[in-house]
Amino acid sequence: MRKLLLGTTILGLGFGAAEAQTLNILMESVPDTRFVEELLPEFEAATGIDVELEVVNYAEMHTKLVPQLVSPTGSYDVIVVDFYWVGEFAKAGWLQPLDERIAADGFDTSVYFDSLQDLVGQVDGEQLMLPFYNYAMGLTYRHDLLEDPAEQAAFKEKYGIELRVPETWDEYLQQVEFFTRDTDGDGKNDFFGVVNQGLRPDPIAMEWSNYLFANGGRFHDESWQPMLDSPEAVKAVEDYKRNLEEFGPLGAASFGFDEAFNVAAQGKAYSYLTYNMFRTAYDDPSQSAVVDKMEIVAVPNGGLNGAWGWAIPNSSPDPDAAWTFLKWVESPEIAKKRAMLGGSPTRKDVFADEEVLAKYPYYPALENLLATSHNFPVFTYTPQFVEVLGRELSLAVTGEKTAEEAMQTANAELEALLKQDGKL
Amino acid sequence: MAATLAARDRRFGQLMAAPGLAALLLVIVFPILFTLYTSAFDFTLINPRHDTFVGFAHYARAFGLAEFGNALLVTLWFVVAVVVLEFAVGFLVALMLNAVERGKAVYYAILLCPLLINPVVVGLIWRMFLHPELGIANYVLGLVGLGPVNWLGDPRNAFWTLVVVDIWHQVSFMIVLLLAGLASLPKEPYEAARMEGAGTLACFWHVTLPLMRPVILVTLLIRLIFAVRTYDLVYIMTRGGPGQATDLVSYFIYRQAFVGLNIGQASALAVLLLLIVLVLTAWLYRHMRSLV
Numbered sequence: 001m002r003k004l005l006l007g008t009t010i011l012g013l014g015f016g017a018a019e020a021q022t023l024n025i026l027m028e029s030v031p032d033t034r035f036v037e038e039l040l041p042e043f044e045a046a047t048g049i050d051v052e053l054e055v056v057n058y059a060e061m062h063t064k065l066v067p068q069l070v071s072p073t074g075s076y077d078v079i080v081v082d083f084y085w086v087g088e089f090a091k092a093g094w095l096q097p098l099d100e101r102i103a104a105d106g107f108d109t110s111v112y113f114d115s116l117q118d119l120v121g122q123v124d125g126e127q128l129m130l131p132f133y134n135y136a137m138g139l140t141y142r143h144d145l146l147e148d149p150a151e152q153a154a155f156k157e158k159y160g161i162e163l164r165v166p167e168t169w170d171e172y173l174q175q176v177e178f179f180t181r182d183t184d185g186d187g188k189n190d191f192f193g194v195v196n197q198g199l200r201p202d203p204i205a206m207e208w209s210n211y212l213f214a215n216g217g218r219f220h221d222e223s224w225q226p227m228l229d230s231p232e233a234v235k236a237v238e239d240y241k242r243n244l245e246e247f248g249p250l251g252a253a254s255f256g257f258d259e260a261f262n263v264a265a266q267g268k269a270y271s272y273l274t275y276n277m278f279r280t281a282y283d284d285p286s287q288s289a290v291v292d293k294m295e296i297v298a299v300p301n302g303g304l305n306g307a308w309g310w311a312i313p314n315s316s317p318d319p320d321a322a323w324t325f326l327k328w329v330e331s332p333e334i335a336k337k338r339a340m341l342g343g344s345p346t347r348k349d350v351f352a353d354e355e356v357l358a359k360y361p362y363y364p365a366l367e368n369l370l371a372t373s374h375n376f377p378v379f380t381y382t383p384q385f386v387e388v389l390g391r392e393l394s395l396a397v398t399g400e401k402t403a404e405e406a407m408q409t410a411n412a413e414l415e416a417l418l419k420q421d422g423k424l
Numbered sequence: 425m426a427a428t429l430a431a432r433d434r435r436f437g438q439l440m441a442a443p444g445l446a447a448l449l450l451v452i453v454f455p456i457l458f459t460l461y462t463s464a465f466d467f468t469l470i471n472p473r474h475d476t477f478v479g480f481a482h483y484a485r486a487f488g489l490a491e492f493g494n495a496l497l498v499t500l501w502f503v504v505a506v507v508v509l510e511f512a513v514g515f516l517v518a519l520m521l522n523a524v525e526r527g528k529a530v531y532y533a534i535l536l537c538p539l540l541i542n543p544v545v546v547g548l549i550w551r552m553f554l555h556p557e558l559g560i561a562n563y564v565l566g567l568v569g570l571g572p573v574n575w576l577g578d579p580r581n582a583f584w585t586l587v588v589v590d591i592w593h594q595v596s597f598m599i600v601l602l603l604a605g606l607a608s609l610p611k612e613p614y615e616a617a618r619m620e621g622a623g624t625l626a627c628f629w630h631v632t633l634p635l636m637r638p639v640i641l642v643t644l645l646i647r648l649i650f651a652v653r654t655y656d657l658v659y660i661m662t663r664g665g666p667g668q669a670t671d672l673v674s675y676f677i678y679r680q681a682f683v684g685l686n687i688g689q690a691s692a693l694a695v696l697l698l699l700i701v702l703v704l705t706a707w708l709y710r711h712m713r714s715l716v
Contacts, residue, residue, distance in 0.1 A: 059659070063682050070472055088685070092470040198577070200665035251556035253666045254576035263557055380470070383683045391491075391668065398579050398667040 022050040023321055025078040029055045031277055032133040035341040043328050049321050069094040074315030077322040080308045081129055083119045084382040090123040091380040096312045098127045101323050111347045113370050120309030129309030130330050131346035135275040136369040137210055137303040142270050143295040169214040169300045179270035180247040193247035195269040197260040198397055201390025208393050209304040209376060210273050211236040219377045224423040228411035237396050237403035244397055253397050265290060276366050280342040296365055298372045305373035381417040388413045463691035470685055482692035494668050495676040502672060503651040505587045514598025522606040535596045547660025550589045579669035582662055586670050590657060598643055605639030641712040645705055652701055673697055
């Protein structure tokens, strides 16, 4: 028995040595991960380093990452970090600063959008991550309906204004009301002005943030003083509730983004306020019945920014190989190739690339999303705040609390979390 | 001579049991003690050290958390609903199956299917079925002129939807255990009862139920403890919403630990939950034994 154990250990060690040049990366199952996976053979051919991608659902990522990050040596060489973990990871000191490596290799970080550098690049002047892809939220809508002369005439008659790509929030709300209708005459609406993602905690919290910004509200002022009890925030909750209840499909209060997307992709909704990566998915006939009928535009007043960053954790077994990978995956060539496959770029040069623009004419709109977007509050307890906000919004949407009550609780709990973090 | 043999037997028995007991000690007693210890410290994943002793502060805070109170209440209703309903359905099906002469294996296989499916998969499948616009449940209801039902988007519906899905998933556990009990009952008491002129109902009430009491007790206890721990279904299907309608306590504790990274606080909540389950189990055990 002992011999057997010994033998296995030696075998294990042997394998360990042979696989020293294997990079392990934990990633979320999203389109951009797929595109990176498609490009990996180029990296392996160029460097001789094998890459093992572990791809999991978003819901599992945080739970999987944290134990690996806490231990001195984890199993992941490279990780991807969602913007709302950044404060927490930075505070815990789980990520390796990249500044020295960037300087040594002359890697140019000025190509990234400032808003993304703020979100998933630098923390307190230190470069902890490289922005990987953005998921700034935008308004996706049925441009075929918007451009229909009959609809335009009917809209003008009803509201006295032109039916056009919405430039103000009120205009958009009117369009939502206008397009909600009963097409088969059974007394129930079966085409909806909007589909919402009302599931707790992040789907509703992220989507509602756009309503907050659109109403001119903010999460906090310059000195981190919370501002969620403002009339703008309360109005944003009321707008959200009205859209979901009166102009949306049944059950939207329980929809995650996949369920909401499916409603829009099956041609049952005029609009869906969502992550920009879904713009590409609408044109995929295998998952959409509205190919070439959807377009994306920035939310009036600017929507919510979102992004993932590449990082090397302190527990990385092989940080040098990890940096080799980061340099490769964020090089202009690979970033462009990923964009050509349909990815969401973070580099300005990719957004300006002629080939990319020729293939995806809506990329300037995506660039505009980034340029006008606002950031969610990023601090140590962002994940907890998302929980709080999601819970209170859900209570308001289901009518168990008024919009004021919900926002007062959210404001008080945000204040408590900010104090706990030393921001206040 | 006989005494020494018995003593040697006992020693041998202890020796054989020792590794198992040691393993149990390691995987059950140690984590419980560690949890108790951690609950008295400000132990977070950001600062994972037992360096700040806070005594009973986490326990005191737990009682002040309105969300925890709500989660306990929701869990209580959930546990009562699923245990009672699963027992009722399970016993009925077990009685029917017990009377089946042929093809028992086929019924077993069909009934066991849901139990073999991972809870996460169960949650995902049902979420698809129950999509109000695109799911099959409302489509079928629509064919017979009913619905559409807002399965998960309305607080009251969502709670009962969760209960029903849990029943679908777990009821076969009850069936299998109760059926095993029924199959092992002696035939003689029934024959005697029949001779005395007892009908089916009387047989059930005065023979089956009393004889089945130990099996029923164990079945209820195990199911109760499992039901308190329900977490996966909520996590996949509702995330505790809409509002706080399905915020079960295990999911709440999970959030304290893995979203809040506050392991100390989560440990305190887990200890409280353990105490509650222990008290419940003890009470149920004594109560059921006292029934004659």
